Amino acid sequence: MSANEIGKVTHERAWMVFLVFLRLGLTSFGGPIAHLGYFRTEFVTRRRWLTERSYADLVALCQFLPGPASSQVGMALGLSRAGFPGALAAWAGFTLPSAIALVLFAFGMSRWGSAFPAGVLHGLKVVAVAVVAQAVWGMARKLCTDTARITIAAVSACIVLLWPTAWGQVSVIAGAAVAGLLLFKPARDIAHEPLPIAVSRRVGIVPVTFFRFAH
Secondary structure (H helix, E strand, O other): OHHHHHHHHHHHHHHHHHHHHHHHHOOOOOOHOOOOHHHHHHHHHHHOOOOOHHHHHHHHHHOOOOHHHHHHHHHHHHHHHHHHHHHHHHHHHHHHHHHHHHHHHHHHHHHHHOOOOOOHHHHHHHHOOOOOHHHHHHHHHOOOOOHHHHHHHHOOOOOOOOOOHHHHHHHHHHHHHHHHHHHOOOOOOOOOOOOOOOOOOHHHHHHHHHHHHOO
C-alpha cells in the first residue's frame, strides 16, 4: 500500500471516529464514569474495536493518570483506530461539544439563572446519579466477578467516600495495585494482551518530556 493510500485510509478512519464520537458526545450523559460505560457498550460490545480485557487495561491506565478519564480513554480509542488524526477526531467529536455546551449553559445560568425553577438542578443531579449507577453496574458485572474483586471494589469505594481528597484517591489506586499484584497473578499459559495502540518509543518520549517540564 502506497503512502497516499495509507493517508486516505487514515483520513477515512479519522472521519468515522469523529462521527462516532460526535454521536456519543451529543447523547452520553452522566459524567466521566458513565461515559466509560457508554464507551464499553459502543466499542467493545457493539463495534469490537478492542477486547474486554484491553478496554479494562486502558481504563485502569487512564484512571491512574491525572485528568478526566473519559476524555483520555476516548482519545486513546481514536489513536488506536486512526493514529494521531483519530485521537484529535475523538477529542473534537466527544469532548469539544460538551465544553461548548458547558460554556453556553454557564453564561445562561449567570444571566437568566433566576428564571429556572428551584428544583431543576436538583432533578438533574438525581438523574445523573441514576445514569452513573447504571454505567458502574454494567462495568462491575464484567470486572468484579469473584469475592476478592468485589471486596476490593467495596473497600475502595468506602475509603474514597470517607477520605474524599486527592491523597485518598491516590492511596486507593496504589493499594488496589498492590492487592492486584498479590492476589491476581495470571496463569502462565495466558499471554499478555497488549493495548492496540502503536506509538513508537521515540514519539512517546516527546509528550512525556513536555509533561515533565510543565510540572
